[in-house]
Amino acid sequence: MKIHAKGIVAAGDRQTAQAAADVLAEGGNAFDAALAGLFMACIAEPVLCSLGGGGFLLAQPAAGNRDGAGVLYDFFCQTPGRRLPEGDLEFLPAPVDFGAASQEFHIGMGAVAVPGMVAGAFAVHKDLCTLPMTRLMAPAIELAGKGLPLAPLQSFILDAVAPIYQWSAESRAIFNSPTVPGATLRTGEVLALPALADLLGALAKDGPDLFYKGDMARTIAAANDDGGAVDMADLAAYRVHRRAPLSRRFGAAEILGNPAPSSGGPLLAFTLGLLEAKTMEPGPEHLTRLAAAMALTDQARGASRLDGGSDDDKVGELLSEEFLAAYRAEMPGRAAKTGGTTHISVVDGQCNAAAMSVSNGEGCGHMLRNSGIMLNNMLGEEDLNPNGFFKWRPNSRITSMMSPTLVRWPDGRILALGSGGSNRIRSAILQVLLNHLCLGMSLEEAVGAPRVHMERDLLHIEDGHGQDVLRDLTARFANHQTWPDRNFFFGGVHAAAHDPNDDTFTAAGDSRRGGSTA
Missing domain, CATH: 3.60.20.40 (Gamma-glutamyltranspeptidase, small (S) subunit)
Structure with missing residues (x-):
């Protein structure tokens, strides 16, 4: 696709790309567009993107386009500040079948690391964006509230990770098909996350402290009381690294x-x-x-x-x-x-460029109360723990591919x-x-x-x-x-x-x- 325009977007779903492109058309820059795409991906690509995960944004602001002034925003997940005995953790195997290959992941609250997505979005917004956060979240809030027909690829992914997204009653209530007993949502069936819409609206108003020090932090810490290691201190201490x-x-x-x-x-x-x-x-x-x-x-x-x-x-x-x-x-x-x-890539007519990769792992299997969020399972991914599970260094950034x-x-x-x-x-x-x-x-x-x-x-x-x-x-x-x-x-x-x-x-x-x- 080659055009003359105010900018262009490539992303993993049509709704994600369109939300970002609409922001460009309204005069927003590449970083505004990337964030609009990120929030939309939380509903349009629900397994791959969540406020309970983390990621990276490689930014090239226009002023530094030819002189090396790029910056990498690291808002990936952090290990908790304490390691609990293995017997105190909820940590269970979950096989995932991708067709020609299968892989075993681990889920439960013991697999959850400190999420960085919300902090990262607000840090990028503060440094690089031109439009208000309410505008960037608006398309995602609308579709999360009224529901979005699931795209074919997202249905395939959800089906592959069904053992995780059908693990708890709360996740089954959201992700199970209304027409096919025992199956996850089929292509074209509507995924609605009204609690996520409410949370995004509250974040737009109150900022990231709601997630890391306020009501959401208390909700996350309470969920971790049952077999997890993340606590209020871990959330309050989270920082985005530039x-x-x-x-x-x-x-x-x-x-x-x-x-x-x-x-x-x-x-x-x-x-x-x-x-x-x-x-x-x-x-x-x-x-x-x-x-x-x-x-x-x-x-x-x-x-x-x-x-x-x-x-x-x-x-x-x-x-x-x-x-x-x-x-x-x-x-x-x-x-x-x-x-x-x-992943979302955006370039604009001002010579700004944004390359943003985000992940929720496969999800931990639990939906956070009144949020529409499934937290990550980064501590349960073998690829991210090559030295073995339960051997991570406390309070450190998890390495990522x-x-x-x-x-x-x-x-x-x-x-x-x-x-x-x-x-x-x-x-x-x-x-x-x-x-x-x-x-x-x-x-x-x-x-x-x-x-x-x-x-x-x-x-x-x-x-x-x-x-x-x-x-x-x-x-x-x-x-x-x-x-x-x-x-x-x-x-x-x-x-x-x-x-x-x-x-x-x-x-x-x-x-x-x-x-x-x-």
């Missing part, structure tokens, strides 16, 4: 990413460093090299100790030329041998992108970047092209590569799994770009995850 983005040159472009203590941005930068910027040819050799780089990145992840939470020293070691060179040397031999997240990304060129062009998909986030963004920057694909082609993903020495191959390429890949990688069609498993990259030289806007939403542009 960080300098991670920066890496890739050919003529500069790529800005999510810095430490998150892992996704540094690992994406490492993979780009392995591959180096140069013209590439599509085909089995490129995909083999790509799979090798993914495998080596996983190996480097362990060697650099990022799983314990990254910091500047660890990232500096990971991205040092000496460390990269050692892993590049393994590329030829390695090639021969072998969630719930959503979320990787909101900006690409800047010297002539002022800018691209915002990001993805959902847990461990597939990095590989999805990586392949879109390489497709666009090195293989010469348009943004829509780059997002839509078939993908691969290497994890634990298993190469996942998405349909669409062609029989010759598929035959070559499966011969080189005996340990492989093929996937039919374009699949949710491979993430969902939503990208938006602005070229100020001719004032055109381009966006691409990923059909794998309900992508929509506006």
